[in-house]
Amino acid sequence: MTLTGALLIGAAQVPATAGTMKALNPATGELIGPEFAFGGADEVDRAVRLADEAFDSYSHTGLAERAAFLDLIAGKLEAVKDELAARTALETGLPAAQFEGEIVRSAAVFRKFATVVRQGRFLQATIDPAQPDRQPAPRLDHRLQKVALGPVVIFGAGNFPISYSVAGGDTASALAAGCPVIAKAHNAHPGAAEIQGRVIQEAVAEAGLPEGVFSLVRGAGNEIGEALVDHPLVRAVTFTGSEAGGMALYRRAQRRPDPIPVFTEMTSVNPTFVLPAALAARGAEIGANLVQRAMFNVGQACLKPAVLLAADGPGYGELRDAATAEVRKAAARTMLTPGIHDSYLRNAERLEDDGAALIGAGTAPAHAWDGQSLLYEVTGDQFLAEPALREEVFGPAILLVRLTGTDQLLEAARAFRGQLSATLHADAADRAAAQRLLPTLERRTGRIVFNAFSIPQEVSYASTHGGPFPATSDSRFTSVGMGAIERFIRPVTYQNFPDDLLPQPLREANPLRLWRLVDGELTQH
């Protein structure tokens, strides 16, 4: 595929109206062509109007047709795997092999959502049959299904240029729901965004769908994002990124004359709690493993286990030593952007200012934007006294918290804000302490991991990538896993309808053989 740098507005390739940019190779500092087009409010308006025009038709596609479209995208993603992985590696400084895996997983996510669409359970088809003889008044026939919200804007993440970006889970779940998508490309990897966008644009055309089902826009500053969030025809927004960025979009959308749902996935330190028996038995193993996981993607992952808490006692020294040794082995690697690298340095300094002791460091940076792995330690008292120690440092830094005992561990657990995940390492003898800790973790997180690690994240039916604020802006939803589709659908009840005017999923004969809730009981008949 020859990159053109154009905006993708419906079926069109649209040239720049507001300047251009080049991509940056952060490993070399080199700028890479082509010139990538910036658009503005006019391009946003065209993309959103096309999406709105496409909505009635696309949202009423049959389940089989919509599923086939998602499968088509999956196949096309796999077909550009080598090219997309190579370009993404160039724009991020991360290894191409990592992106080959990410592309395979993203394609699998589109296929999984195709299955979700075929199964049709997400429609939550529900039938309360008429009860003409009910007293004191008859009941009319009521049937409910979920329908798509409307055009959805997706802000791609900086740190996962595929799976949380243009052809990632947000797009897959919104398209599965029946919503047209307007993706806002992240400027850290414009070429990767273009390749993904063109794959979807091609799939839309090949499937014979209205062109407005997908657009990809790009802009210089915040204006394009603001125009997207403000557009009256946009019905929902998703965002993955920083708390500041996410909350700016969230609050802006809530100030609209008609507020719209915004799901932002923002910040999490994914605390890991090691209970005494597990610490004594496996302290060194846990310490080394955690560091390895934390350094994935140069520590630039929302699920990085950033804070490890354990009470001083048997195994603590071994954990500390093993973690330190592992950090020392870690090579400094290029971070995603110069801006992220600079924030990393500032935030690491902040940790030291807040009293964290540096107890281990990886190899020294060789290039300008290399991130050096850093291991810090604080006492439980320090940790409880300084809220800033509980905040995310985006990059390869880990904080070890040495607590006075299980009571202080519980107190520390209660001090955290909302998290995407929390992890518990516990052996049989830790059972009572685990039971005390679990309700506290449940209130503060979307996922609790037992004797394993928060990374990697599964994408399946039982996945939650969500959690109380500030992990996300709405703990009732997830952005990863099959439940992600629920962000984009709403219930509609059809009362007293003749069968032939009902949507297919609700017709009496159940032509799609869906699972439906009939008079309060699940049935496939």
Next chain:
Amino acid sequence: MTLTGALLIGAAQVPATAGTMKALNPATGELIGPEFAFGGADEVDRAVRLADEAFDSYSHTGLAERAAFLDLIAGKLEAVKDELAARTALETGLPAAQFEGEIVRSAAVFRKFATVVRQGRFLQATIDPAQPDRQPAPRLDHRLQKVALGPVVIFGAGNFPISYSVAGGDTASALAAGCPVIAKAHNAHPGAAEIQGRVIQEAVAEAGLPEGVFSLVRGAGNEIGEALVDHPLVRAVTFTGSEAGGMALYRRAQRRPDPIPVFTEMTSVNPTFVLPAALAARGAEIGANLVQRAMFNVGQACLKPAVLLAADGPGYGELRDAATAEVRKAAARTMLTPGIHDSYLRNAERLEDDGAALIGAGTAPAHAWDGQSLLYEVTGDQFLAEPALREEVFGPAILLVRLTGTDQLLEAARAFRGQLSATLHADAADRAAAQRLLPTLERRTGRIVFNAFSIPQEVSYASTHGGPFPATSDSRFTSVGMGAIERFIRPVTYQNFPDDLLPQPLREANPLRLWRLVDGELTQH
């Protein structure tokens, strides 16, 4: 029950700290005792802290225990039926028989939610079993259930003093979800609120639950509502009332450092479309019936069919005449509060200023706050030109829109903002026009009614009482029907857990015999 006028904070009856009020009988203008206590931010803080303390225990009650608690409330509500209906009639000027029905239906709603809790489907228990041999990496066991959000604040409605108030569907669904409730009493019917509150307070004590599961507060102005919405331990808010009131609370909650979900049900004119064949065949019947439904509760219902649209042609004159005759028969009746009565007069004047012609009026008011039934008519051109004609007039007013044909009817349908319901009257010959209209209605409403009326609302599995803004603040939810519980729950994933640490609904043996999604397939095993 002797009314005390106290605030109900946990198990305590708390006297006034910020003045008192008496109830008003709007039919006589008489003030009715006792003195009802006002509280302030301190009382809010006590109630919310108690709710937060009760949360871990209450949210982890077994399904059977929680269901029994809801059934207990239902029984206690029925036991006070006569007393509560009489007091509510006194405080509203509406007939006691109407409230007897409302109490019976509210008790039924608590029992229905008890069934929902026992069935446990709302937990959405989901299991992705471990796949130790999966390539390239094994999958760990993942299990998901929905858990309760935390303390919920419920703002009771003014127009339905029971079913949308202290012991209404919001409270029933929040308690069913496992959330403690802090109800804010509506000052239009403080005695009715106290009776309902004491019923729930007694049920909490009898069930042996922590006292913080329920509190009832009351305040003079907006301060108490603001304190409730601002309280850091409150996790969700529901409100039923005006667009101005709902949006003030909504926007306030979104300005919190940690925004929380607010479901506001606000405004809807529930447009009714009559297609040509139905109009020709049944114009008079539709006109008369619609007026009868619209006048229920003196027009003070969120589901009032306020706007009737039909193209001029055979049957239009009959519809108009029948509606006019029916309005003329309608007696002026006391409105809920002097404030609502004054707004009604102002809004009816506004309709006339906006060009609506008064074509029928009910009997003249006999008392100060009687609402006179009014029937207006405009042309389709007027209706399309003046957005204010599409806004709610709370009270017994109806607007008839005389359109030029089916094309203008479609144009008018597209002009509406979000609605709780829309109704379509169509005969066999109207089928093509109905099919053209349906996608437009689906985008704008939570419920489409066919050849029936928007009032009454069923409370069942397939109910939706929701819809796009401004009908509600979040179209993805409903405040009536079994789906109302979804506002108050969020997913949590338990990864790689030993069986005995899992919540009961997720244990391998399925001890509760729940429907669960196992490896993508629904099963009860």
